[in-house]
Amino acid sequence: MYALGTHLLVELRDCNPEILKDLNRVKDALVSAAKEAKATIIDVSFHEFNPFGISGMVVIAESHLSVHTWPEYAYAAVDIFTCGDIIKPEVAAQYLIGQFESKTPSVVEMKRGILSFDGERMPHKIECAEAAAV
């Protein structure tokens, strides 16, 4: 079976809470993770909640990375959804485990867009050369 995308659901437990509260560190970590994985970044959006907690998304040509942090529980939920053969989602996951200093991470991999069951390979994009931000 061929899938259009790979989606890693990353549970980062026992992280460093001070990092999870720091908007710039969290944003830099996700942006760097995308670059480490050879992704093409299209847009970045990060937000800080009151009294703490951060949500952020990095839209990439190959789909997206997202993070939601709960500093009060030393926990962050990360999603890394990628398509194509060039990008390495596991590299992004490994990088973030290190950046957030998670002592007990877990990673579950899901395949998205399994549309063919006869071995037919379905290219994920006919052409990805250009993206227009709107």
Added chain:
Amino acid sequence: MYALGTHLLVELRDCNPEILKDLNRVKDALVSAAKEAKATIIDVSFHEFNPFGISGMVVIAESHLSVHTWPEYAYAAVDIFTCGDIIKPEVAAQYLIGQFESKTPSVVEMKRGILSFDGERMPHKIECAEAAAV
């Protein structure tokens, strides 16, 4: 066991390809889905790829909605990640199935942030009253 969040992985197959190519329709659908589910929208980011295909994210106070469309395959991958008891992720999923005219949708529900195994309830946010866009 108590989870901080609910994450619906929605596979929308056999959609209307013309809708999946239309940036405004896709964006309006996701924004409306978030509102139908009683979410608080923080930020919206949608992008069109060449020759077609749309990626979009709606950051909400309660986490996020995302969509990636493959009009050439009449398929869209949607994620609805929510926290708390007020928001109804299944309402958003049902709404999008209708908006994209998916004939064969599937929804898988994952729990995120299961940190306690002794029945202890862990509130998902100490306070969500304010979000600062950065």
